[in-house]
Amino acid sequence: MHPMALDAVLMVLALAAYAAGAIVLVVYFFSREEWTRNLGAALAVAGCAAQFAQLAARYAETHIWPLLNLYGSLSLFSAVAVAIFIAFAFRYRLWFAGGFLLAIAALFLAYGTTWNEGVMPAVPSLQSYWAKIHVPLVVSSYGAFLVSFVFSGVYLTRYYVERRLVPAVASGSTNDEVAGWLGTLPSLTQLDILVYRAVSVGLPLLTLGIITGAAWAHEAWGAYWQWDPKETAALASWILYASYMHLHTRASWRGLRCSWWSVIAFASVIFCYLGVNIWISGLHSYKV
Amino acid sequence: MASAQPLNNLKSDVLRLLGNVTVGVTLLALWGVLTLIGVVVEQGKDPTSYFASYPAPIARAILRLDFNDIYHSVWYLLSIGLVLASMTTATFTKVIPRRLPPHRAVKVDAIPLHDHVTIAGDAESVRARVEQFFTTRGWRVSKREIDGTIWAFADRFNWARVGVLVNHTAILIIAAGAILYWAWGFSGETAVLSGEASQIPQTHALIRLDRFSYTIEPIMTKGGIVYQPIDYVSHVTVVGRNGIPTPMIVRVNHPIDLDGTLVYQASYGFAMRFLIFHGRALVRALSGRALLEGDAFAIPGTGRSVVYERFVPTIDPRTHLPSPDPRVSDPGAVLGVIESGIPLGEMLVPLRTALDLGDGWRVVPERQVVYSGFQYRYDPGVPLVAVGAGLLLIGLVISFYFLPARLHVRVDDAGGDRAIVGVAATTVKGYDIFEEAFRDLIAALRQNQG
Numbered sequence: 001m002h003p004m005a006l007d008a009v010l011m012v013l014a015l016a017a018y019a020a021g022a023i024v025l026v027v028y029f030f031s032r033e034e035w036t037r038n039l040g041a042a043l044a045v046a047g048c049a050a051q052f053a054q055l056a057a058r059y060a061e062t063h064i065w066p067l068l069n070l071y072g073s074l075s076l077f078s079a080v081a082v083a084i085f086i087a088f089a090f091r092y093r094l095w096f097a098g099g100f101l102l103a104i105a106a107l108f109l110a111y112g113t114t115w116n117e118g119v120m121p122a123v124p125s126l127q128s129y130w131a132k133i134h135v136p137l138v139v140s141s142y143g144a145f146l147v148s149f150v151f152s153g154v155y156l157t158r159y160y161v162e163r164r165l166v167p168a169v170a171s172g173s174t175n176d177e178v179a180g181w182l183g184t185l186p187s188l189t190q191l192d193i194l195v196y197r198a199v200s201v202g203l204p205l206l207t208l209g210i211i212t213g214a215a216w217a218h219e220a221w222g223a224y225w226q227w228d229p230k231e232t233a234a235l236a237s238w239i240l241y242a243s244y245m246h247l248h249t250r251a252s253w254r255g256l257r258c259s260w261w262s263v264i265a266f267a268s269v270i271f272c273y274l275g276v277n278i279w280i281s282g283l284h285s286y287k288v
Numbered sequence: 289m290a291s292a293q294p295l296n297n298l299k300s301d302v303l304r305l306l307g308n309v310t311v312g313v314t315l316l317a318l319w320g321v322l323t324l325i326g327v328v329v330e331q332g333k334d335p336t337s338y339f340a341s342y343p344a345p346i347a348r349a350i351l352r353l354d355f356n357d358i359y360h361s362v363w364y365l366l367s368i369g370l371v372l373a374s375m376t377t378a379t380f381t382k383v384i385p386r387r388l389p390p391h392r393a394v395k396v397d398a399i400p401l402h403d404h405v406t407i408a409g410d411a412e413s414v415r416a417r418v419e420q421f422f423t424t425r426g427w428r429v430s431k432r433e434i435d436g437t438i439w440a441f442a443d444r445f446n447w448a449r450v451g452v453l454v455n456h457t458a459i460l461i462i463a464a465g466a467i468l469y470w471a472w473g474f475s476g477e478t479a480v481l482s483g484e485a486s487q488i489p490q491t492h493a494l495i496r497l498d499r500f501s502y503t504i505e506p507i508m509t510k511g512g513i514v515y516q517p518i519d520y521v522s523h524v525t526v527v528g529r530n531g532i533p534t535p536m537i538v539r540v541n542h543p544i545d546l547d548g549t550l551v552y553q554a555s556y557g558f559a560m561r562f563l564i565f566h567g568r569a570l571v572r573a574l575s576g577r578a579l580l581e582g583d584a585f586a587i588p589g590t591g592r593s594v595v596y597e598r599f600v601p602t603i604d605p606r607t608h609l610p611s612p613d614p615r616v617s618d619p620g621a622v623l624g625v626i627e628s629g630i631p632l633g634e635m636l637v638p639l640r641t642a643l644d645l646g647d648g649w650r651v652v653p654e655r656q657v658v659y660s661g662f663q664y665r666y667d668p669g670v671p672l673v674a675v676g677a678g679l680l681l682i683g684l685v686i687s688f689y690f691l692p693a694r695l696h697v698r699v700d701d702a703g704g705d706r707a708i709v710g711v712a713a714t715t716v717k718g719y720d721i722f723e724e725a726f727r728d729l730i731a732a733l734r735q736n737q738g
């Protein structure tokens with residue numbers, strides 16, 4: 001088979017696995033049937049493996065580092081998010097949240113395929129070993145933040161459903177089924193800690209990503225910090241997650257408010273990742 | 289002495305305010321928002337361009353609040369200054385006292401993470417066995433007698449309590465590095481024509497461009513042909529402090545070090561040499577000088593001047609318009625003519641052909657001269673920033689992955705050759721984060737000793 005065709009086949013496989021896995025795991029979220037969890041987990045693992053194989057196949061064929069455009073970078077983003085989620089899911093039995101994560105990963109991946117421009121060698125400033133270090137670090141941090149975002153989403157869902165439900169249960173006007181189902185989710189406290197743990201993966205990665213970016217900028221452009229829109233937006237996200245970490249030391253902020261904060265911080269990550277690339281030009285639009 | 293009191297009160301109020309974590313986070317968030325404003329509002333543009341992009345009141349506000357150069361504005365520097373002040377105050381007033389608590393007695397039942405385990409044996413021997421149990425699991429156990437009761441304290445990752453200090457110190461070190469550049473560093477840009485030399489004004493070092501080469505490849509993509517630059521290389525001879533001319537190569541991503549000043553490949557372009565004729569005669573005084581893009585020269589005795597707008601590497605032979613191919617094959621120059629300050633228009637003039645300017649004047653773009661754009665920078669703060677960045681990373685890993693926890697253990701005789709072991713746990717991050725581990729630990733204790 002032509003290797004580029006292999007690239008495309010693996011991409012389609014990954015997308016199909018994520019889409020199917022998303023559906024199966026959303027069913028699991030509501031039904032708690034064990035077989036849906038097992039099938040969904042297998043699909044998540046298969047899709048993730050297909051994605052890494054796709055990136056490797058593309059690199060092997062073109063000898064061009066595949067992460068320097070949105071096609072490759074979004075692919076790594078969803079692959080890392082799914083990989084980090086899989087690790088969390090095995091460690092903390094969290095497959096119930098997998099449907100949402102896989103659905104989001106599939107959307108980003110599908111969006112990434114619209115940026116496939118074919119094979120392009122890198123412009124001189126991107127021909128650096130730093131590209132091989134900096135880009136995966138930053139993209140992986142975004143992946144971890146996506147996981148924390150999904151956990152925040154589950155936290156907020158549980159929080160608001162519970163708030164509606166508890167008075168209803170007390171007055172006997174609702175069935176116990178929903179309450180029973182809620183009980184199968186981790187407690188709010190546990191969900192809050194999960195968000196924190198995912199941020200604990202993302203923030204050191206983002207810090208390292210910004211540091212390696214600064215080292216690269218120092219080498220390529222002469223200054224480790226240039227207030228370029230991309231690096232500045234990354235700084236803003238970093239500040240928001242550093243604030244999250246501080247707020248999480250306050251008992252009154254843990255839980256609800258911290259979950260909202262993590263949602264806002266993730267919005268700034270997406271702005272930094274996609275918004276800046278698409279709307280704002282700067283050194284990271286790669287001129288020299 | 290009487291006036292010292294209000295002053296002291298003010299000082300302690302300010303310190304309390306700055307050391308408050310919520311105030312600190314608000315300042316951090318403010319810094320984040322200002323940073324984002326700088327991403328959204330384009331920086332360093334001509335004032336008129338803001339009026340072109342925004343409604344007039346917003347454009348005026350942008351200019352008045354210095355949002356067009358936000359990272360050098362008073363606001364921005366003030367926000368960073370306040371963050372640093374708040375962080376430092378919090379470190380001394382909160383972090384250090386709270387994070388290094390002395391061993392003291394507690395009410396076990398009053399601490400949310402607590403449990404009791406009944407174990408056979410007298411208090412003394414049970415205490416020894418429980419201590420042994422924690423020690424083999426990696427806890428560091430120490431004993432104190434407080435008000436007649438013997439307490440055992442088991443600490444885990446006690447050293448990691450300094451994580452916050454490492455982080456906060458790292459941020460201060462990075463700030464110090466940035467200040468060093470601000471105080472003693474410099475940077476600039478210079479364009480050096482092939483065969484010519486340029487001096488770095490601050491150090492008087494000389495850079496001569498012997499040759500510049502570049503590679504551009506046409507690449508077929510889904511959207512059509514794209515001309516992708518592959519490499520830029522400047523062959524230079526530099527003369528630094530030692531006075532010895534030294535040949536060197538500068539390429540993108542590979543700066544050279546000139547007595548501590550780093551010189552980077554930043555850009556390249558084409559200057560143009562013109563021949564200027566009046567009647568049939570070459571006007572030597574005006575000819576031969578190389579003009580950079582955007583430069584102009586005036587035609588004597590007229591109100592006219594000619595601007596060298598830009599270089600066109602290839603003129604399409606069919607359309608006679610600039611081709612998108614950036615490789616030089618059939619070059620030309622776009623010239624603008626200005627009459628008494630009013631632009632009359634632009635012309636694409638092939639090389640070695642004349643443009644008639646009227647009154648017997650003709651101008652001929654004769655030959656392009658490639659130049660290399662260098663950026664140079666001396667930054668004495670880099671080592672500090674690098675050390676700070678490394679520390680920051682280490683501090684984050686410590687803070688996130690090594691959770692210091694303390695077990696407060698007391699063993700009391702329960703009669704009938706049994707002892708009750710009361711254990712309460714505290715961590716630097718509240719109780720929830722340690723709950724699971726605590727339950728596992730107590731379950732293991734029960735199983736091991738029960």
Ligand code: HEM
Pocket residue numbers: 242245246249250306307308309311312313315316370371372374375376378379382383386451452455456459683684687688716717
């Ligand atoms: C406005 C500025 C800041 C203030 C007022 C501040 C204050 C504090 C305080 C009081 C704590 C201890 C919280 C507790 O144990 O209850 C803390 C923890 C911490 N700070 Fe800061 N800080 C600031 C900025 C920063 C920055 C910019 C960083 C860089 C990443 C940072 C990193 C940390 C870390 C890693 C912790 C430990 C968090 C944890 O263990 O969960 N701080 N900070």
